Amino acid sequence: MTVSADGLPGTAAPGDPAPPPGLVVVGYFDQPAGYGVNRPRGADSWLFTWTTGGRGLLRHGSAEAPAGAGDLVVLAPGVPHRYGVETGARHWEFWWAHCQARPSWRSWLRPYDTGEGMYVVTPAPDAVHGRVEAAFRRMLADARWTGTEAPPDVAPEDEPVAVAHGTAARELALCSLEEVVLLTAGTARAPQPRPGVDPRVRRAQALIAADPAAPHTVRSLADQVALSPSRFAHLFTGQTGQSPMRALREARLRHAARLLESTDLSVERVAAASGFVSPFHFNRVFRERYGMPPGVYRAGGSMVGA
Known part of the structure; x- marks a missing residue:
C-alpha cells in the first residue's frame, strides 16, 4: 500500500519544540490515532525512533518512511520534519531519543540513508528485537544516574521520559543507544535498488x-x-x-x-x-x-x- 506523509496529523502541541542541543533525552510513547508533531525548521539534535507496535509515519524534507515493529528510523538535524500515527492505524508505540550522537555511528547508518538525512534501518531480524528494546529500557534508567551511586536497574513506570543531565549519565545512556545502532545496522539488510528502475x-x-x-x-x-x-x-x-x-x-x-x-x-x-x-x-x-x-x-x- 502506498503511504503519503500528507496524511500525517497536525502538530500535537503548537510550536512543540525539540530538546536543545547538548542534551540526551529518551522516552517511550504509545500514542493514539491523531498524534503528530510538525517541526518546520527541524531539530538541533538527531532523533532516533524504534517502533515496537502499531504504525507511525515520518517525513524528513521530501523523504518519508512508514514505521512498523522492528524499524529504526533516524532523522538528522536541521531538516523540516513531521511524524505521527500513520493514517488508518489505531496507535503508534515507540521508543525515541534526541541526542548529539557519536561520529562513529555515521558509517553504520550510511547504507540506510534514503536522502536528506533520513536513515531507515529495516528489517532488523526478530532475534535482536528483545536486545534493542532492553537497550532502550536501560538507556531510560541510565539517563537518571546521578554519578554518585549505582545506576538504577529500571526506570519508574510512571516516568516515560528522562533527560540525562550529568556527563556520566549522558555517556552511559549513549552507550546503550550505540548498542541499538550496532544491533540494527549490523543485522538489517541494506536497501537494494528499487525494482523496475530504468x-x-x-x-x-x-x-x-x-x-x-x-x-x-x-x-x-x-x-x-x-x-x-x-x-x-x-x-x-x-x-x-x-x-x-x-x-x-x-x-x-x-x-x-x-x-x-x-x-x-x-x-x-x-x-x-x-x-x-x-x-x-x-x-x-x-x-x-x-x-x-x-x-x-x-x-x-x-x-x-x-
Missing part, C-alpha cells in the same frame, strides 16, 4: 557514485545514457524522487564526510576533492545536510533529532 537511470547513478567529484551536469549524464537532457532529468527524478543534480550533491556531501572522517585534508581540499568549487558554498550545504560545519564534524561533533 537501466539508464541506474547507469547514471553508478556514474555519480563512481566519481562524485567529476564535473557532471544533466547534459553530460544524459549524453552517457543516450537520452536528451530533458527526458533524462524527467526520468531520473520520477524514478528516484530527486533530481540528478540533487543526487549529485548528496553523493558529493557523503564523499566529503568520508574524507573528513578518514583523512587530514584541510576543509578547503576536502571541498575541492568532493567537487565543490566554492569552499563557502561547501560549508553552507554541508551544515544544512549534517547540522554542523565540516570542521566541527571532523572534530567529533553531533550526528542529528520525538
